[in-house]
Amino acid sequence: MAESESSSTRTVVVAAGANLAIAVAKAVAALLTGSAALWAETMHSAADTGNEVLLWLGLRRSRREPDRRHPFGYGQERYFWAFLAALGIFLVGGILSIAEGVRSWLVPEPLQSPWIGIGVLVVSAGFEGYSWLTARRQLRSDAKARRRSVRDHLKRASDPSATTVYLEDSAALIGIALALIALVLHMVTGWAWWDPAASMAIGVLLAVVAWLLARRSKALLIDAAAPDDVMETLRDEIGPQPWIHEVRELRAVYVGPSQLLVTVNVEPCPDVRARPGAELVDHVTDLRSRLLRNPAVADAVITVV
Numbered sequence: 001m002a003e004s005e006s007s008s009t010r011t012v013v014v015a016a017g018a019n020l021a022i023a024v025a026k027a028v029a030a031l032l033t034g035s036a037a038l039w040a041e042t043m044h045s046a047a048d049t050g051n052e053v054l055l056w057l058g059l060r061r062s063r064r065e066p067d068r069r070h071p072f073g074y075g076q077e078r079y080f081w082a083f084l085a086a087l088g089i090f091l092v093g094g095i096l097s098i099a100e101g102v103r104s105w106l107v108p109e110p111l112q113s114p115w116i117g118i119g120v121l122v123v124s125a126g127f128e129g130y131s132w133l134t135a136r137r138q139l140r141s142d143a144k145a146r147r148r149s150v151r152d153h154l155k156r157a158s159d160p161s162a163t164t165v166y167l168e169d170s171a172a173l174i175g176i177a178l179a180l181i182a183l184v185l186h187m188v189t190g191w192a193w194w195d196p197a198a199s200m201a202i203g204v205l206l207a208v209v210a211w212l213l214a215r216r217s218k219a220l221l222i223d224a225a226a227p228d229d230v231m232e233t234l235r236d237e238i239g240p241q242p243w244i245h246e247v248r249e250l251r252a253v254y255v256g257p258s259q260l261l262v263t264v265n266v267e268p269c270p271d272v273r274a275r276p277g278a279e280l281v282d283h284v285t286d287l288r289s290r291l292l293r294n295p296a297v298a299d300a301v302i303t304v305v
Helices: 002-033 036-062 077-106 114-145 150-156 160-189 194-221 228-238 277-292
Strands: 244-256 259-268 297-304
Touching (some): 036 077, 036 160, 077 194, 114 150, 228 259, 228 277
Parallel strands (some): 259 297
Antiparallel strands (some): 244 259
């Protein structure tokens, strides 16, 4: 758990540093070239930088110890701040990029010093690529630990930090490619509308990424059930118990990244019901202790029916 926390923090810090440097470089290049696509990419990187700050804040606040008001801790803080980050991508990155593209389409401007823009975009791709690889390494490590593919882990991960950075950086690399293509086509054809078209395409791309991230954060915020592979692990933890006639119901919901609240309804065997109640209490206590030994289980409630 501590190793995963450290990896998430490193992923977010690397992404924030890379995006800040990239945003400054793109802003200078956009001023020098007048490229709408570069302005869109500048807003994209500025939004990503702000989003990484939000993710870092969520990481910090989620580490607070449980208290009377929050008996399961503050893990869901990460989901809240990740949701705000998704809104930032949509508003700052998506909407403003589309608006800049529309403005430039209606009033096209001549492209100046395009090679500066191309150079900045190539260097930016290097920084974004490093950040993307850092996030992918964490995702692969987490997925391997849970015996999932990276694709499955992206859909099921309960920690939004690496997932958000990975999707942001993937969108950034695609956005850089679109901006580069627009600059080259503008230079080759002289048609000024390549630039605003790329800006609007980048905006649409960011809006889609924001929707994907917001949907996942929303699901986790409203007590998302654990996925099937996690439920199978919990069933293995319970195992065949000689005192249990039937497990009526097993439920688990996330109360934070990799932190589950587990509820189990069990029907004891008839011969166990006929024995002294203290023996049944011991069985229930032992089962609860077994579940709590799993570091992903924040608390377990066992009900005898």
